[in-house]
Amino acid sequence: MPSSVVRSTFDRSVPVWITTAVTLVLLMILPLGWLAWVSVSSEQGTTFANYVQVFGDPHLQKALWNTIVLAFWVGAASLAVGVPMAWLTGRTDLPGKRLIRALIMASFVTPPFLGAFAWVMLAGPNAGLLNKVYRGLTASDEPLMNIFTMSGLVFVVTLYSFPYVYIMIVNTLELIASDLEEAGAILGASRLRVALTITLPLALPAIISGFILAVLQALALFGSPAILALPAGFHTITTQIWTFFQYPPKVEQAAAFSIPLLLATALLLQLQKRLLGRRGYAGVGGKTGARRPIPLGRWRWAALAGVFAVLACTIVLPYAILAKAAFAKAWAQPLSWDNLTLANFTFTFFEYSATRDAIINTLELGIVTATVGAVMAALLAYVTNRRLVPGHQALGFLAVAPVVIPGVVLAVGLFIAYTRPPLVLYGTLAILFVAYLTKELPVGYAQADTTFKGVHPELEEAGRILGAGRLRVLREITAPLARSGIIATWCFVFIGVIRELSASIILFTPATKVISVVIFDLKEEGQFAAISVLGLFMLAMTFGIVLLMQTALGRDFLGAKD
Amino acid sequence: MKRSRSASSSSSARKRLAPLVLLALVLAAGGASAQDARVAEARREGKVVWHTALALDSAQRLATRFEQTYGVKVEVHRSGSERILQRVMQELAAGIKNADVVNTSDTGHYVLLRRKNLLARYTPAGAERFADGFRDPDGYAWGWRAFPIVVPYNTRHVAGADVPHTWKDLLEPKWKNRLVMSHPGYAGSVVTQIIALEKLYGWDFWAQLAKNRVMLVQSIHDPGRTVLSGERAAGVNGADYGLLYTERRRPGTTLAAAYPRDGVPLIFSPTAIMSFAPHPSAARLFTDFIFTREIQQLLADGEGLYVAHPDVTYPADRPKLSELKVLVVDPDEIDRRTEDVKKRFVELFGA
Numbered sequence: 001m002p003s004s005v006v007r008s009t010f011d012r013s014v015p016v017w018i019t020t021a022v023t024l025v026l027l028m029i030l031p032l033g034w035l036a037w038v039s040v041s042s043e044q045g046t047t048f049a050n051y052v053q054v055f056g057d058p059h060l061q062k063a064l065w066n067t068i069v070l071a072f073w074v075g076a077a078s079l080a081v082g083v084p085m086a087w088l089t090g091r092t093d094l095p096g097k098r099l100i101r102a103l104i105m106a107s108f109v110t111p112p113f114l115g116a117f118a119w120v121m122l123a124g125p126n127a128g129l130l131n132k133v134y135r136g137l138t139a140s141d142e143p144l145m146n147i148f149t150m151s152g153l154v155f156v157v158t159l160y161s162f163p164y165v166y167i168m169i170v171n172t173l174e175l176i177a178s179d180l181e182e183a184g185a186i187l188g189a190s191r192l193r194v195a196l197t198i199t200l201p202l203a204l205p206a207i208i209s210g211f212i213l214a215v216l217q218a219l220a221l222f223g224s225p226a227i228l229a230l231p232a233g234f235h236t237i238t239t240q241i242w243t244f245f246q247y248p249p250k251v252e253q254a255a256a257f258s259i260p261l262l263l264a265t266a267l268l269l270q271l272q273k274r275l276l277g278r279r280g281y282a283g284v285g286g287k288t289g290a291r292r293p294i295p296l297g298r299w300r301w302a303a304l305a306g307v308f309a310v311l312a313c314t315i316v317l318p319y320a321i322l323a324k325a326a327f328a329k330a331w332a333q334p335l336s337w338d339n340l341t342l343a344n345f346t347f348t349f350f351e352y353s354a355t356r357d358a359i360i361n362t363l364e365l366g367i368v369t370a371t372v373g374a375v376m377a378a379l380l381a382y383v384t385n386r387r388l389v390p391g392h393q394a395l396g397f398l399a400v401a402p403v404v405i406p407g408v409v410l411a412v413g414l415f416i417a418y419t420r421p422p423l424v425l426y427g428t429l430a431i432l433f434v435a436y437l438t439k440e441l442p443v444g445y446a447q448a449d450t451t452f453k454g455v456h457p458e459l460e461e462a463g464r465i466l467g468a469g470r471l472r473v474l475r476e477i478t479a480p481l482a483r484s485g486i487i488a489t490w491c492f493v494f495i496g497v498i499r500e501l502s503a504s505i506i507l508f509t510p511a512t513k514v515i516s517v518v519i520f521d522l523k524e525e526g527q528f529a530a531i532s533v534l535g536l537f538m539l540a541m542t543f544g545i546v547l548l549m550q551t552a553l554g555r556d557f558l559g560a561k562d
Numbered sequence: 563m564k565r566s567r568s569a570s571s572s573s574s575a576r577k578r579l580a581p582l583v584l585l586a587l588v589l590a591a592g593g594a595s596a597q598d599a600r601v602a603e604a605r606r607e608g609k610v611v612w613h614t615a616l617a618l619d620s621a622q623r624l625a626t627r628f629e630q631t632y633g634v635k636v637e638v639h640r641s642g643s644e645r646i647l648q649r650v651m652q653e654l655a656a657g658i659k660n661a662d663v664v665n666t667s668d669t670g671h672y673v674l675l676r677r678k679n680l681l682a683r684y685t686p687a688g689a690e691r692f693a694d695g696f697r698d699p700d701g702y703a704w705g706w707r708a709f710p711i712v713v714p715y716n717t718r719h720v721a722g723a724d725v726p727h728t729w730k731d732l733l734e735p736k737w738k739n740r741l742v743m744s745h746p747g748y749a750g751s752v753v754t755q756i757i758a759l760e761k762l763y764g765w766d767f768w769a770q771l772a773k774n775r776v777m778l779v780q781s782i783h784d785p786g787r788t789v790l791s792g793e794r795a796a797g798v799n800g801a802d803y804g805l806l807y808t809e810r811r812r813p814g815t816t817l818a819a820a821y822p823r824d825g826v827p828l829i830f831s832p833t834a835i836m837s838f839a840p841h842p843s844a845a846r847l848f849t850d851f852i853f854t855r856e857i858q859q860l861l862a863d864g865e866g867l868y869v870a871h872p873d874v875t876y877p878a879d880r881p882k883l884s885e886l887k888v889l890v891v892d893p894d895e896i897d898r899r900t901e902d903v904k905k906r907f908v909e910l911f912g913a
Contacts, residue, residue, distance in 0.1 A: 059908060059909060124791075124793045125739075125793070126792055126793045126794065127788075127791040127792040127793035128793075148777065229913070230745075230778060230780075230913045231777050231778050231779060232777070232778075232912075232913075233775075233776075233778055233911050233912030233913045234912050234913055235912075235913050239913075243747065245648065245652070246644065246648050246747055246904075247644065247647045247648040247651050247652075248651075248901070249648070249651075249652065249655075330790070330791070331791065332790075332791035332792055332793075347619070351619075351622050351623075351626070352618070352622055353622065353625065353636075353637070353638050354638070354639075354640075419655065419656040420656075424656060424657060426656040426658070427653060427656055427658040427660075509649065509652070509653055509658065509660070510611075510613070510637075510639040510649055510653070510660065510661075511637075511660060521640075521641060522618075523780075524641070524642065524645075524748060524780035524781055524784075525618055525640070525780070525781040525783060525784065526779060526780075526781055526783060526784030526787040526788065527618065528787075
């Protein structure tokens with residue numbers, strides 16, 4: 001009966017679309033609309049004066065230029081690190097690949113601001129541990145590296161951005177059939193020549209796309225430039241936007257200064273989409289035949305040393321210095337018996353009253369956002385994958401659309417939208433929830449989408465044929481199959497929320513601080529020991545909860561690839 | 563014997579005095595019960611929300627003490643003075659009325675807050691005897707504590723003739739890449755310092771100083787920490803209390819402080835109750851508490867602060883305020899110039 005089919009489709013799609021529309025308005029259109037409106041408004045009415053003012057100011061122009069320089073070099077350096085590492089772990093007989101992948105995942109979980117902070121202790125030009133060691137060894141007056149410079153900033157941001165390039169390329173390399181490479185080798189090309197003339201061109205779309213991801217990462221970052229650039233006397237767009245909120249606040253200028261960041265992000269993502277969509281994977285077939293790892297021969301151990309040198313910079317050294325500072329009375333002094341103390345822990349957890357509230361707020365936000373986000377992402381992915389409503393493609397697009405909004409920009413928009421009636425969310429955890437949900441939805445959706453692509457509809461259809469309703473099929477067939485994927489979605493969103501700083505720093509109020517904001521507050525005060533304690537606690541908490549989720553509800557997710 | 567005799571002989575006098583004694587007792591009891599009622603009221607309100615620029619550890623200690631004394635919780639929000647103003651005003655703009663008591667090291671703030679009718683008038687107990695400079699003739703913002711801005715340096719890197727004696731010494735090229743300073747966008751005391759030295763030497767002083775590539779940190783307590791860690795040799799500023807005071811007392815420390823001869827900026831840090839305070843009784847109880855001799859003595863002994871209470875005695879190793887050449891800037895002038903000062907600073911120092 002065609003008429004009943006039509007009606008049931010109609011019934012289903014209406015609530016879905018209404019919910020989506022409302023959510024979308026609240027999460028994106030309202031904040032971005034306000035952002036655009038405020039950027040062209042003044043007391044005298046509509047104006048471009050704010051734009052003229054911000055882009056005519058030489059100091060702000062400099063911040064703009066610094067951001068471009070930072071983003072470009074981070075992109076380039078991330079390629080320089082990420083491409084060889086991806087090739088080595090994806091294509092060669094490099095030993096210890098599992099460990100390497102695990103460590104790269106760990107650098108994903110590390111909040112970039114914590115890494116930047118650790119690097120202050122490692123490579124501050126005078127008190128930094130590495131510089132002290134270097135001076136001791138060489139009797140030089142000059143530091144090995146000065147972290148409070150643009151190159152220092154590029155270095156640190158790269159350490160936490162190259163994993164994006166790495167993941168992108170490793171995944172592509174897995175898709176490239178090795179017979180093409182073998183053909184090249186048979187025809188007498190050297191290993192290097194094969195890599196450069198066959199593998200590289202095939203992976204080029206992924207490489208450029210990885211470059212763009214790293215650039216976007218660097219554009220949107222707030223914590224690292226705030227920790228490393230401000231002491232050196234320079235701004236980036238994000239730190240500058242944050243400064244606009246100093247009293248008396250210049251929200252109009254903050255809005256005007258946010259727009260180019262938004263446009264740049266949208267433009268770059270569009271570019272990436274076209275690259276991947278049109279040229280992407282041309283010549284890349286399925287996994288044909290067995291893949292033989294390329295023997296590295298005598299370069300094997302040298303390559304391994306190189307990889308571990310990178311990982312030492314992202315993981316080993318930063319955590320070591322954080323641990324040292326957490327247990328030391330004076331972080332810059334050697335760790336001797338009389339420099340050891342537990343007082344930093346007592347202070348952070350029992351004396352500093354902001355800690356407890358922040359931990360509770362963070363946990364609450366993390367769990368609620370991850371749960372709502374995972375459910376939303378799963379429903380959206382399910383609806384789009386099974387084509388349950390007309391216009392499902394648009395739904396998918398809308399779910400990933402927020403990815404173009406950098407955290408700071410989103411925060412400025414949310415700040416403007418929700419500090420005025422009818423919906424005053426500022427001052428509550430709700431505004432942070434909205435920010436986190438918007439920011440994390442694209443990641444969550446991408447993960448859930450992959451999950452449902454992997455669950456074959458035949459099984460559901462079999463259930464339907466045997467007489468089960470759609471809900472029952474969903475509950476008894478789809479849900480169990482998709483479970484571990486949904487848990488992974490939950491974990492991704494949770495991790496994203498816990499380490500969020502760039503939106504939180506604008507949206508928090510004294511009563512709604514989260515851990516990342518408390519860490520930033522402590523940084524401004526120079527409380528190195530308390531930051532280290534709280535930073536380590538934050539990581540332990542993240543890992544603890546992620547593990548708990550996995551053992552309670554499903555199986556591994558970070559190791560799922562192996 | 564003498565006592566019993568006088569007691570018996572004055573029995574009639576006692577009778578005559580009885581109403582007076584009774585009155586005194588009633589008054590005393592009334593006083594006590596008034597205090598009890600205040601405490602009860604404060605407890606009913608539950609807590610006091612305190613924004614303070616006092617060094618974090620000190621603020622936390624003080625809050626704990628208040629909680630132990632009265633059983634009323636103190637929600638401590640420690641940040642830099644300018645950040646505090648930003649947060650309170652930002653909340654207010656969104657209609658959020660959370661702040662009870664505000665203490666910043668920027669006297670200009672209280673001019674601004676009063677102009678906007680955001681302060682409640684309250685005279686803490688014993689205010690009539692407060693030391694000069696701590697009183698507020700209008701009765702809104704009372705000087706709670708004060709500290710000089712000095713030059714912290716590391717004795718391992720700076721010694722003998724290199725120790726700066728005047729602010730202008732810091733302009734010498736030998737200080738290039740060796741100085742650290744706190745930022746006026748964060749620390750209110752730095753706004754005062756910039757104006758004070760600008761009045762002595764003009765903006766040229768700050769322009770020259772910027773050429774020495776000074777490392778910028780946020781809190782006024784951070785230059786001391788940075789110098790102690792060895793990251794920089796000396797600081798362009800540092801609050802001479804808290805870490806800078808306690809660490810210098812520790813035997814074997816490498817942290818020292820110079821008091822420039824051309825004058826040390828003296829920073830007054832007033833406290834005020836907000837007009838919209840959601841916990842007004844607790845706020846008043848707290849204000850009286852932080853002005854008691856006990857607490858003020860604690861600030862002087864433990865933190866090295868100068869305070870309002872006239873009966874407080876200072877540790878022997880503290881210079882007397884009357885012996886220091888201090889630079890004080892008028893609150894109205896700070897209020898008027900603060901935005902311009904911050905803008906110029908960013909132009910000179912880059913961030």
